[in-house]
Amino acid sequence: MTPETKAALEKAIQALEKAGAKLKPGWPAGFKINDLYENYMFHLEAFSLGTAPPDELEAARKQAASSGETPAGLRSFAEWEGQNSKRLGFREQWQKHFDEVDVFLSPVAFTATFPHDHSKPASKRTVATSAGPRKYDDLIRWIAVATLTGCPATVAPVGHGEGGLPIGVEIMGPFWEDATPITFAKLLAREIGGFQAPQGYAS
Numbered sequence: 001m002t003p004e005t006k007a008a009l010e011k012a013i014q015a016l017e018k019a020g021a022k023l024k025p026g027w028p029a030g031f032k033i034n035d036l037y038e039n040y041m042f043h044l045e046a047f048s049l050g051t052a053p054p055d056e057l058e059a060a061r062k063q064a065a066s067s068g069e070t071p072a073g074l075r076s077f078a079e080w081e082g083q084n085s086k087r088l089g090f091r092e093q094w095q096k097h098f099d100e101v102d103v104f105l106s107p108v109a110f111t112a113t114f115p116h117d118h119s120k121p122a123s124k125r126t127v128a129t130s131a132g133p134r135k136y137d138d139l140i141r142w143i144a145v146a147t148l149t150g151c152p153a154t155v156a157p158v159g160h161g162e163g164g165l166p167i168g169v170e171i172m173g174p175f176w177e178d179a180t181p182i183t184f185a186k187l188l189a190r191e192i193g194g195f196q197a198p199q200g201y202a203s
Helices: 003-018 033-050 052-069 076-096 136-149 179-192
Strands: 104-107 153-160 166-174
Touching: 003 104, 003 153, 003 166, 003 179, 033 052, 033 076, 033 136, 052 104, 076 136, 136 166, 153 179, 166 179
Parallel strands: none
Antiparallel strands: 104 166, 153 166
């Protein structure tokens, strides 16, 4: 995480403490982010291949036959169902955590807003940050929890990085409670101020 991103997030946390919010640091009990990320990537790869054009699907079949490595989108339904059961298990784990907390706060990314890279191959894309280049794929870990579990998440501005570009915090709420993180974002804006467009981007 870049220094300016960390500083903006810490400042927001301090403002919440000052406003009287009760904070509980850390992940849910027993939660393992690497296990969730592995499950997330299985579903992402299965979805990507499952919605690919017929020629890409056929190419994947031929590649699997020659390499002996079967991508997620070509594995058995039984294996997919097992992975889906794990996904639902992560959701249940987070729902139990939300019995104790109202929302879960985490970074959106390791840096401020950045220019999109559409170069090919996608695996070679990088993000330029004040702390050096990072792989594009590193961004996925920050959004994997809410995406996999289906829990609603709202991104709220908490400051600005180099060049005045926005830095955000992800506010995740319980399953089906979309209004909860949205409401929290409104309350947070009262304490630290709302969105301010970077110079040159104001409407």
